[in-house]
Amino acid sequence: EAAVTQSPRNKVTVTGGNVTLSCRQTNSHNYMYWYRQDTGHGLRLIHYSYGAGNLQIGDVPDGYKATRTTQEDFFLLLELASPSQTSLYFCASSSGTANSDYTFGSGTRLLVI
């Protein structure tokens, strides 16, 4: 079954720590996205990619790096984590058209203390 799988499910790190969030999709989609979700806000786009080796900057990219190693795998990197990055992170994939499937992972809850 086509899916988007995120790991880890939960993560706690200290301020200044190094964190990598992983996402794998089996939908054969070209586009992959990283979002953060905070209470009272809609999802906000951090980075996205339209293929292996490609990276596009989203709306809230500061403090985040990302890398798309294969069509299936998209990673979000926090090299110097800060408490403001405590959030629920979602990965998604799509084929990129209005009527296409848009599939979300189950999320990674990150706490930076």
Place this chain on the structure above:
Amino acid sequence: KTQVEQSPQSLVVRQGENCVLQCNYSVTPDNHLRWFKQDTGKGLVSLTVLVHENDKTSNGRYSATLDKDAKHSTLHITATLLDDTATYICVVGDRGSALGRLHFGAGTQLIVIP
């Protein structure tokens, strides 16, 4: 400034009742609009997508309308079930391709009680 406003912020209904969720937006251009369901602690699941002016869609007990002139959409849930308890999120896409942005509302939290 928030470009997608949802109302009400939260809603409690009894199982079996109908409910209507509202979405008003200012996104321009407005290529398409999606409604997602998000169970607590889970990812978003697409319920429907509306593309054209005055589109109406139906997906089981969920039905939706879009008025592009008014920049307004409604999601109707008929004969609610306990499993409908979730946050419903309205999302407006400003392009027909992934070159565009998705603009997310903050969601309406629906609670269905016995």
